[in-house]
Amino acid sequence: MRILIVRIGRAGDIVMTTPALSAIINCYPDASITFLTGPDGPRLLKDYHPNLQELWIWNRSGALAYFNKRKIIKKLEQTHFDKIFCFETNRSIADIFSRYNSKIYWSDTLDNTIHCSQNYLDIVKQACPSLTGNFYAHLPVKEDAIKQVNEELSSIGISNDDTIIMLHPTFSGYSSNPFTWLFSKKYRTQTKHRLWPAASFSKLGIMLSALPLADNSKPKVIIDLIPDEAELGNKIIETSKDSITLLLTPPNFERYKALIKRANLLVTPNTGPLHIAAAVDTEIVALFSKWSPTDCGPFMRHDRYTILRAEDTPEPQLGLPSISVETVFEGCRKRLLSH
Missing domain, CATH: 3.40.50.2000 (Glycogen Phosphorylase B;)
Incomplete structure (x- = not known):
């Protein structure tokens, strides 16, 4: 199984995605995972877990933003994912993934009365309703x-x-x-x-x-x-x-x-x-x-x-x-x- 996770943001935004990442690894222990993230992503997610096998970088700012987006779309056209977990609420981003034959888990609104990490976990539970246990923010330290x-x-x-x-x-x-x-x-x-x-x-x-x-x-x-x-x-x-x-x-x-x-x-x-x-x-x-x-x-x-x-x-x-x-x-x- 191949899984794509999408969260493009700064360091804190990406760290707050790690509970959901850990939950996905727990739910799909044999999956090959690709993470689509922003420029801060590699230093945070490098060596996170053996199942996290690829990091795709999408820089949405600067003069090359359009060309960076085209590169990501080309990669998507060349790669099949069984499941896509999109933790971006921007519909224009989520719509990119709707063009492909993948099961997408996404929400355009988050509940501001609970932590955004819990919102992400709730999205994961749509695919893994039997998910149990506590998943907190996590980064490995060498x-x-x-x-x-x-x-x-x-x-x-x-x-x-x-x-x-x-x-x-x-x-x-x-x-x-x-x-x-x-x-x-x-x-x-x-x-x-x-x-x-x-x-x-x-x-x-x-x-x-x-x-x-x-x-x-x-x-x-x-x-x-x-x-x-x-x-x-x-x-x-x-x-x-x-x-x-x-x-x-x-x-x-x-x-x-x-x-x-x-x-x-x-x-x-x-x-x-x-x-x-x-x-x-x-x-x-x-x-x-x-x-x-x-x-x-x-x-x-x-x-x-x-x-x-x-x-x-x-x-x-x-x-x-x-x-x-x-x-x-x-x-x-x-x-x-x-x-």
Whole structure:
């Protein structure tokens, strides 16, 4: 049996498809699976499972968008799939697959009162009504990447026994270019709802690094950013009184997954690393504004994360800055001391 799965999006969107991917593998253990995804897909889905044998990349943006679409259509004309699971709600995308002699599972509307990952699982259940068990977000982490991260942390004085709190201060699409802020209303809206102030991260780092844990040790607080985000990282570090260690490394997704897995806790706004943390089962304190965590929060066991929302503060119109440092610290403290 050949199966095609379709989800074209950014990193977080694709991670939120992995519960459905795991369910399909569970339901059809002998199937050969192809995943049609966007440019972020390969780094997320590479080596996911032996049954996931092909990744087709469809870049829908840029000057070559039309030609990229034609390439996908040509591939579809040359390949027969017994079943197609389309997790895109855009009818124009779904209609592409209706031209072929395949059984298609798709919905043009998702229930916003439940998580989108659950919506995808419900689509899978149309084909596998007897499907049982819990399927959460999942990404495999390679042993050599874990070893690399442990060696990297050891070189800066962080041992395997230390409790690590990882702070993620940026979001997908973040830019330090002032012209982006000046000329893009969409970006200004994103910043309001997805960027917690640098000063708040600095203060949080100071408070967390002084928190006594159950074994009388204190957490190690780190921030890991790519070089393009160094300006924001340095701004946080400058006022953190040496309480935060900043790691600036070129993009390496295998390392990044392993680093998040090594962390005991991730503090992050609603963005890709939140979903990566859920997929490697790292505990999370997630900051939300405007977007609903019911629909796009971590898809993992409920006892593994804490959601803090601007809508629950006295001034929700301020976006993420309305969430106080003290509130985030208390959320972290409760998670760390609950073990």
